[in-house]
Amino acid sequence: MQRIDNQYYxxxxxxxxxxxxxxxxxxxxxxxxxxxxxxxxxQGFSTVNLQIKYACKALTNINIMKLMLSQGVGLDTVxxxxxxxxxxxxxxxxxxxxxPNCVGIEELIEAADLGVRINIENLSNLxxxxxxxxxxxxxxxxxxxxxxxxxxxxxxxxxHNQSKFGISLDQMKDVKAIAQQYSLPINGIHIHSSSVIxxxxxxxxxxxxxxxxxxxxxxxxxxxxxxxxxxxxxDGKEVIDIVELGQQLDPVFQAFCQKYGxxxxxxxxxxxxxxxxxxxxxxxxxxxxxxxxxEFVGVxxxxxxxxxxxxxxxxxxxxxxxxxxxxxxxxTVVGNICEIDNLGKDxxxxxxxxGDIIALKSAGAYGYSMASTYNSRFRxxxxxxxxxxxxLIRKRDTYEDFMRNQIDVTLExxxxx
Ligand SMILES: Cc1ncc(COP(=O)(O)O)c(C=O)c1O
Numbered sequence: 001m002q003r004i005d006n007q008y009y010x011x012x013x014x015x016x017x018x019x020x021x022x023x024x025x026x027x028x029x030x031x032x033x034x035x036x037x038x039x040x041x042x043q044g045f046s047t048v049n050l051q052i053k054y055a056c057k058a059l060t061n062i063n064i065m066k067l068m069l070s071q072g073v074g075l076d077t078v079x080x081x082x083x084x085x086x087x088x089x090x091x092x093x094x095x096x097x098x099x100p101n102c103v104g105i106e107e108l109i110e111a112a113d114l115g116v117r118i119n120i121e122n123l124s125n126l127x128x129x130x131x132x133x134x135x136x137x138x139x140x141x142x143x144x145x146x147x148x149x150x151x152x153x154x155x156x157x158x159x160h161n162q163s164k165f166g167i168s169l170d171q172m173k174d175v176k177a178i179a180q181q182y183s184l185p186i187n188g189i190h191i192h193s194s195s196v197i198x199x200x201x202x203x204x205x206x207x208x209x210x211x212x213x214x215x216x217x218x219x220x221x222x223x224x225x226x227x228x229x230x231x232x233x234x235d236g237k238e239v240i241d242i243v244e245l246g247q248q249l250d251p252v253f254q255a256f257c258q259k260y261g262x263x264x265x266x267x268x269x270x271x272x273x274x275x276x277x278x279x280x281x282x283x284x285x286x287x288x289x290x291x292x293x294x295e296f297v298g299v300x301x302x303x304x305x306x307x308x309x310x311x312x313x314x315x316x317x318x319x320x321x322x323x324x325x326x327x328x329x330x331x332t333v334v335g336n337i338c339e340i341d342n343l344g345k346d347x348x349x350x351x352x353x354x355g356d357i358i359a360l361k362s363a364g365a366y367g368y369s370m371a372s373t374y375n376s377r378f379r380x381x382x383x384x385x386x387x388x389x390x391x392l393i394r395k396r397d398t399y400e401d402f403m404r405n406q407i408d409v410t411l412e413x414x415x416x417x
Pocket of ligand 1: 055058076099192226229269270273365
């Protein structure tokens with residue numbers, strides 16, 4: 001979203017016109033931003049065999065998947081449905097990786113039978129998989145590298161050794177024993193970096209741990225560093241510069257490959273990096289009210305559409321699209337859900353009037369995909385702005401959607417009065 005004079009635009013289209021045409025609440029994605037992020041990633045890792053697997057849990061719309069496919073980006077999936085969507089839109093099975101956690105072995109078998117790449121993150125499934133396939137299908141293993149990051153953000157810090165993710169470093173001997181017993185080829189080592197890894201230094205430390213371990217496996221084809229690359233959301237926090245990271249990691253990776261004796265692929269699974277800042281949630285201010293000393297802006301959305309502020313204390317920049325020149329005031333922007341439902345507390349915004357379009361920025365990742373129908377409110381529609389045109393890519397829910405799977409069993413004579 002770009003401000004020119006007193007108007008906000010996406011690819012030259014007035015944001016207010018998009019809101020008017022499709023209604024609010026509305027998720028709007030800018031395809032150009034996504035393409036730019038893909039290019040930036042590749043620019044960073046220009047001297048290695050980089051494979052980007054888009055973590056489609058971030059924004060699971062088939063049009064976004066197709067955009068990734070058109071750019072030669074692969075897919076990281078965490079459920080059979082994500083995987084099926086990927087196959088349906090045309091990804092080759094070998095360009096899809098299945099990286100679920102704590103799932104039953106039957107899901108891994110179904111995925112393996114469809115030919116996608118398999119990533120296993122616990123010994124129990126590793127052994128069952130090995131028993132089932134023996135040497136037929138190689139697997140990647142997900143490590144838990146035991147690195148505590150700078151902040152104690154428990155909900156997003158996945159490297160530390162008490163998180164549920166990955167196979168612990170001290171279980172590597174068990175991994176090797178299973179692989180040996182069943183002749184199971186281990187073709188990849190994976191860590192998912194988590195969004196709290198903010199500096200190249202912490203990242204490189206994790207990478208070195210992975211390279212050390214990788215030397216103990218002889219059939220590797222790739223090292224997968226997962227996702228977790230933050231983007232600048234305007235909260236003043238440090239973010240990793242992907243080009244700088246690439247420039248620092250490339251030579252370290254090349255040195256590792258030399259030591260390993262073969263050139264491996266370097267994988268990443270970015271979600272938010274590719275789509276986070278491409279998305280904006282457009283809402284309308286329905287109610288202005290004051291309680292105590294607080295000026296509230298009540299919008300036609302809430303934690304049912306964007307749960308990150310309430311769940312992770314995530315910061316989303318808020319913009320008054322309709323009145324950018326209004327006198328600045330402090331507001332708390334809230335949703336209409338019967339919960340506290342803050343979207344942004346104590347934000348300085350140009351005067352907000354009922355009817356103004358209020359935009360929540362950086363909402364492309366984990367926005368719609370974590371949306372719910374709580375309070376029986378419809379999930380928003382989604383629009384993709386592509387080639388200078390705003391296209392509807394998902395309809396708003398309807399009342400019929402709510403009723404579709406409900407089964408009325410309260411037959412007259414079975415109700416106890
Ligand atoms: C295994 C894995 N890979 C990639 C991602 C994408 O992370 P991000 O959107 O922070 O890049 C996630 C996110 O949870 C993940 O669990």
